[in-house]
Amino acid sequence: MADARFFQVAGPFTLGQLAGLCGAEMSAGADSTQMFADVAALETAGPQHISFLDNRKYLSAFAATKAGAVIVHPDVADRGPAGVALLLSKDPYRAYAMVAQAFYPQPAVTEWRAPNACIDPSAVIGANCWIGPGVVIGARAEIGDNCRIEANAVIGDGVVLGAGGKIGANASVYCAVIGKNVSIYPGARIGQDGFGFAMGAQGHLKVPQLGRVVIGNNVEIGANTTIDRGSGPDTVIGDGCWIDNLVQIGHNVQLGRGCVVVAQVGISGSTQFGDFVAAGGQAGFAGHLKIGMGAKVMAQSGVISDIPPGQTYGGYPAIPRMEWLRQSATLSKLARDKKQR
Amino acid sequence: MADARFFQVAGPFTLGQLAGLCGAEMSAGADSTQMFADVAALETAGPQHISFLDNRKYLSAFAATKAGAVIVHPDVADRGPAGVALLLSKDPYRAYAMVAQAFYPQPAVTEWRAPNACIDPSAVIGANCWIGPGVVIGARAEIGDNCRIEANAVIGDGVVLGAGGKIGANASVYCAVIGKNVSIYPGARIGQDGFGFAMGAQGHLKVPQLGRVVIGNNVEIGANTTIDRGSGPDTVIGDGCWIDNLVQIGHNVQLGRGCVVVAQVGISGSTQFGDFVAAGGQAGFAGHLKIGMGAKVMAQSGVISDIPPGQTYGGYPAIPRMEWLRQSATLSKLARDKKQR
Amino acid sequence: MADARFFQVAGPFTLGQLAGLCGAEMSAGADSTQMFADVAALETAGPQHISFLDNRKYLSAFAATKAGAVIVHPDVADRGPAGVALLLSKDPYRAYAMVAQAFYPQPAVTEWRAPNACIDPSAVIGANCWIGPGVVIGARAEIGDNCRIEANAVIGDGVVLGAGGKIGANASVYCAVIGKNVSIYPGARIGQDGFGFAMGAQGHLKVPQLGRVVIGNNVEIGANTTIDRGSGPDTVIGDGCWIDNLVQIGHNVQLGRGCVVVAQVGISGSTQFGDFVAAGGQAGFAGHLKIGMGAKVMAQSGVISDIPPGQTYGGYPAIPRMEWLRQSATLSKLARDKKQR
Incomplete structure (x- = not known):
């Protein structure tokens, strides 16, 4: 469902795989081999999508959903449409977070330095960092491994940024x-x-x-x-x-x-x-x-x-x-x- | 009145032209050929300026104004100084907006790309765009015609910006x-x-x-x-x-x-x-x-x-x-x- | 006490020098030749540090401080530990500001223009300005002497910046x-x-x-x-x-x-x-x-x-x-x- 111009989807995953990775229990009768291509909101999901219900304000959307599966709290499991597969979790939002991270993992950082980035020669840059156009990194700064510094960000003298850090644009x-x-x-x-x-x-x-x-x-x-x-x-x-x-x-x-x-x-x-x-x-x-x-x-x-x-x-x-x-x-x-x- | 370091004034315009472009009615006795060189606030306007009254908090400024003409609501037309020309409008602020836009039209966008702008080769840039120094435009972005992207702005991968768009600095x-x-x-x-x-x-x-x-x-x-x-x-x-x-x-x-x-x-x-x-x-x-x-x-x-x-x-x-x-x-x-x- | 990666300390100063530059009175028995290496907070100061008490919420920290000297209001002078040297001031926070400025003076601006700064040829730049990477300065701008323009800042056409100005990053x-x-x-x-x-x-x-x-x-x-x-x-x-x-x-x-x-x-x-x-x-x-x-x-x-x-x-x-x-x-x-x- 996510716009392919901005997001790349992984998967597909079986219901069993998704239940496993988020620690949820499949509802009785759910088919652990059912395939899912993506996550989607209750209102817009189709049979190939897994959705979730957290805020009870959306119980009626749950009741009407066409999603192939829904992650829900056991207390409201009976409020969904007949035949929908459920992943039962005491913390459905957290379980959804894990499922969504599986479909949309953080893209790996790839090593690159924009030609026009201004990096002081005394700065120490870790392995596999992406340093965008217009970035400025000051003297003696220490940037850990796998950091991503977006365009036109400015990092001053002596700053220490640990591994895996992300600094946004500007x-x-x-x-x-x-x-x-x-x-x-x-x-x-x-x-x-x-x-x-x-x-x-x-x-x-x-x-x-x-x-x-x-x-x-x-x-x-x-x-x-x-x-x-x-x-x-x-x-x-x-x-x-x-x-x-x-x-x-x-x-x-x-x-x-x-x-x-x-x-x-x-x-x-x-x-x-x-x-x-x-x-x-x-x-x-x-x-x-x-x-x-x-x-x-x-x-x-x-x-x-x-x-x-x-x-x-x-x-x-x-x-x-x-x-x-x-x-x-x-x-x-x-x-x-x-x-x- | 506007500082010429920052603003370029068009005109002059006759009172008749101004009345026409903002859809206002000239007060009885007003001279439609009277020339106006600029807009100005009630307090600082002179005979060559056209001003406006919208917020009634400023009725006393209206009464004392030296403006050559004032755009006002008909209900307060009699509160101005004797002899001032009036442009009568049920929406004097909107009429003023039109008059001010005539004196200070948006400068046309001129085609230019700063040599140090980083534009991904897969981005599509429309006709007649101004792209400032330090601008970064990501992969597959689509920028419409006549856009102006100010210095050091950052536009990510896949973003679509319609024609006539303006993105501010940073x-x-x-x-x-x-x-x-x-x-x-x-x-x-x-x-x-x-x-x-x-x-x-x-x-x-x-x-x-x-x-x-x-x-x-x-x-x-x-x-x-x-x-x-x-x-x-x-x-x-x-x-x-x-x-x-x-x-x-x-x-x-x-x-x-x-x-x-x-x-x-x-x-x-x-x-x-x-x-x-x-x-x-x-x-x-x-x-x-x-x-x-x-x-x-x-x-x-x-x-x-x-x-x-x-x-x-x-x-x-x-x-x-x-x-x-x-x-x-x-x-x-x-x-x-x-x-x- | 300040992290040497970010701050450079001046000094040392004698207690007499410090009293003089902030207009405070030394407490009876204080040794005007005692040397101080730095400022520090009441809780972390040692004998080589001078500290201050302004907000009475921190009176107990004053009572327990190991600072070599403390700047305080005369009214609470007796609340400190025995033997601590005091600088008595009716405005201890202002006196501290002066002392701290002596230990940490503003670094002098050094003349430099980043090679990739975009400065319009018609802009007038004063003497001894530091202009950082990615800075953009528009047409006819006037920058006074001793200004510091940090990385990726943008200054538009015609802007006037007086001497000693500092414009932050972005x-x-x-x-x-x-x-x-x-x-x-x-x-x-x-x-x-x-x-x-x-x-x-x-x-x-x-x-x-x-x-x-x-x-x-x-x-x-x-x-x-x-x-x-x-x-x-x-x-x-x-x-x-x-x-x-x-x-x-x-x-x-x-x-x-x-x-x-x-x-x-x-x-x-x-x-x-x-x-x-x-x-x-x-x-x-x-x-x-x-x-x-x-x-x-x-x-x-x-x-x-x-x-x-x-x-x-x-x-x-x-x-x-x-x-x-x-x-x-x-x-x-x-x-x-x-x-x-």
Whole structure:
């Protein structure tokens, strides 16, 4: 189903192969030798396609699908059309991810250096890297094996990029030490000066920003996102973080492992996230806060105080989610009462 | 009035010519042969300039203007200085747009390819295109006639750009099929991976993003805005949409025709806008919503449920505007009462 | 302490030298000949380092520091460890800025033009400029002395950049007249078309954007920030403004001197800030407003009316801070009362 101008499909695979690679159980009566040519959405899939149901909002699309097979949670297995083969998984979205990766594996990096790339002679480039047109790599930079640096990206002096790294088109990276398998999307800005100055009526005075950006392994950093380097301490992004587009991360911020930061979130200087914190879109965090492990912050919330581990907060100033919902309901009722009087 | 370093003025035009090209009516006594050399703002215009009044906030500037002529709505025609010529229009801003386009037509595109542009030999470039320094165009891309690709822009493999397209400096476009007369501003990011992954304690697993970005005709996409490609379905931007700077549009989002999306709005994955939806600055939309045709969402609102056609919503969670204003008024009164006690 | 891959330290300096250059007073018993090799944070400093305390949140770090000297406000001088040398200053952050600038002075610009930079023959480049790989400079542009233009930046026709300017990697600047010592960070977008069009059911009609961006001296503009040029009037950024990352500044906006605009703020068209206005992160401003000198707007606020000089506003719609806090407290109490019933 994917446009062949942009994507190359692997396969085909049998239902048995797909069940095996994603750890799902075939429904009773499913034919493990049935062939599948591709993945597709429930609405557009045909008999040669495997699809998935994750968000229950799409149960009716499941009921009407013409897909040859569907990956679903066992709880809703009986909601599909008669005769459809099912792959039963407690985490159907993850199982779909594995199946889709089988059909659309990451293309292997092929060694190439664009003739017009400007690579400082003192930079060390690993084996099998693809370096696109217009790329600039500064003095003493260290690029690991199998990296892909897209067109017109700029990598500053001394930057370390681990093996398997991907730097998107027109991105820039300065003063950074980056782990393995990190993907930085087009236009992201890593390692520029933080917003540090001493205010004064005769003019604000710049404070030299002397820290780095230290990024762990398996991190994704979205398009046009900005991560300032530390002011003295480092700005730190833990292993496995997923950061969406247009996010602002201020100097000295520390994110633990596996944090999820949705688009347009802003995190002010020196705030620390524990592991697996999730921040909804457009949420804002004041500086110097501690957000506990596993905490969740709802979209557009404004966080101005610490959040304990595991809590879900919302509103501005952000408070525990249940309190915030109660406040919203209270206000709604008061306004309604007033209208009726 | 415009700085000649940056803009070239055409003309002069007579008042009659200007009235004709914008469909306005000359006020009684106006001299259709009066010559005009340029447009200018009410405050700075002289007798050789034509100006306009749209926002009534500037009625006093109208009353004091020294402009030779002013485009105004008939309802406020009597609020100008004695003797000023008027062009009467029910839509003075649109009439001004036509007049200003006459004085400042889009410069014609002249055919040129920068010697250092990297254009894949398999790309097809239309007639009369301007391709700036450092531009990169990938394999099998198709660029229509009369396109202008600014310096250091990057266009990926297989991208289709319709005739009359403009790609701004340092913008990047991947996996996209784009209609005619589309203008993508500097630094915009089109077609990168959407934010799709299956969360898990052992690490979040990437879901291949297999859709495209499909953009209609006559669309404008602002500076540093990000539009992710679909995850399987496409991300779709309808004809005539105007999208401002720093907007985030997630995977699978669909905008109908003529939508207006103001700066820093965020639209989460799979949300659908009908035709002519307007979203105020910094508004946020959760995923998988349907926003009806002609709906308006006020600035900074947080939309977490569907909106019927034609409605105006505000607040977070966004509710009908009148309810939201009533809630604000109720809270304000309660706080005042409390203070007085 | 700073990573030598990215930063070069000057010095060492004696305590007396440091006190002199930042105008601080040495504490009783401090040895003015004590040598310092570097600055460091309170937590990581050793005897050869000078540190500082500004935010009282870090008083306990001060109490436990092993730094050889600390710059502090006289009021908290007695909270440090016994025997530590102190530099007493009423503005310890500013004093630290001066000390840190002594250890890490801005590297001097060295004259260089990358062989692949595309500089129009009619452009005028001042003395001692560094022009990086892939840079594009348009016709009749004027670049002052000692400017540094980073890789792949694009400067349009006719742009004026004052002496000591810095343009970050992949930034773009059009239709702008820029003063001295202005620093534009990577990916910032200056001078593209503003969001100007006349809405209409048959299609929105572009209004030519005929103004410029005029930027004063000593201004900093953050990464991926967007500043549209004026529609007729200019967009104006006053001397000494500090603008953070991902900020949106619409056409015709005017900022006075010394304004501070934190990340992700959005300022709609034609709004005017007086001198020294401060806007907190993610705050939004409607168009055509006047924000008085010295006004402060709290983070995430939505400003839809003028603000008098010197006032602090918060909330949406933004109101005086005390009223806003009272409303929050009132709502919180009502919701609590309701729960207890």
